[in-house]
Amino acid sequence: MAYSDIETASREDLRELQDDRLAETVEYAYENVDFYREALDEAGVSPDDVDSVDDLAELPFTTKEDFRDEYPDGLFAVDHEDVRRIHASSGTTGKPKIVAYTEDDLGVWKEVMARSLHAAGVRPGDTVQNAYGYGLFTGGLGFHDGVEELGATVIPTGGGNTARQLDMLRDLDSDALACTPSYCLYLAEAADERMMDVRELPLSRVVIGAEPFTDPMREEIERALGVTAVDVYGLSEIIGPGVSIECEEAQDGLHVWEDHFYPEVVDPQTGEPLPEGEEGELVLTSLTKEALPVLRYRTGDITSLNYEKCDCGRTAVRMDNVTGRTDDLLIVRGVNVYPSQIEEVMLDLGDVAPHYRIDLYREDTLDTMEITVEHHEDFRGTPDDLREEIESELRDVLEVRPDEVEVVEPGEIERTEVGKVKRVFDHR
């Protein structure tokens, strides 16, 4: 059933493996990366003190700022001649985070991606159209290698070029499509414009990730394309896509490939580890990486962990799907709200299309928020009524009172054809 035996190993066996690998990783990072030697010395922790994952809480965190400070290669643990590949993640400000892979790291990545695709229902012999961007972004090549490793066929369309993308989907009978959730919506619209019904194609699943999306957004994608949408998560600093994925059987949380990446959830304010089920910031420790070992990386992503065995038989812990990041939190006149909460409330109304933007301004000392959102193609009411409905739902469910809500015609909000969608514009 599973791609590899480790996916159904007992929790005890898994734990033993994690303990051994963590001790090795800490020792390895201490010996090979000045940054970690200094950080551990400063925290008063010797690698000899670490022999199980219970000792993790003693270790200092690694942050996004550390990647920036150590730009470009201060966190590398190997010489350049042992690096086989470099990727980078751009982020919104400052220098990119440069990440490196040895040959063995690339092997691990392929393996976890093959596992992930298998969990998503892709099988050897299937065809996968890969519309994640190729290049420094980890999405394109990460999926590419994983599809080949699994024994399926990859069509490396990369991001954009939507007309050709649709032709390929139709002519090459792909079973699966890999792309961001916003690009799924874009493709569905472009297909509509060309009077093409994607639901009639053999395409049966999409593997979506790289940006947050809510349940109503997923339903919209599944309906528009006639597919099952499976959520895949990852980040460059840890490896790229393939840190965790939903199984198609349960679609109830993302299985973290814990034999390579150890997850914790901590309180974003205090950094204290939180118990199972509580929501907080995901912290990841690599257990097998050579070029770039990472100890307790603060991902900024908000989730919770669930250790119950899944219906699919996999024992790997599941993380809840990530709908927000700690730094997305908006504070509007004292009310804390995540953009994803606003998205969910609006899309649940049914008449609202999954295309919106949130603009934040500061007037004098006051923060103001404007929401612009499209109504659905088949909406027959008046924009004013829908605006009032949105305002009242946001007030009742989230206690948020935006300064302005504008309901616009389908197609008015700019679409994202390449890269990650941006929905919040902070002009402050």
Ligand code: DLL
């Ligand atoms: O986005 C890797 C990736 C590629 C994942 C393709 C999935 C598919 P980065 O560019 O380094 O790497 O961005 C990582 O994107 O910390 C999250 O905030 C966000 N993210 C990634 N996957 C998801 C997801 C890739 N499934 C950052 N749901 C992460 C929500 C996600 N957010």
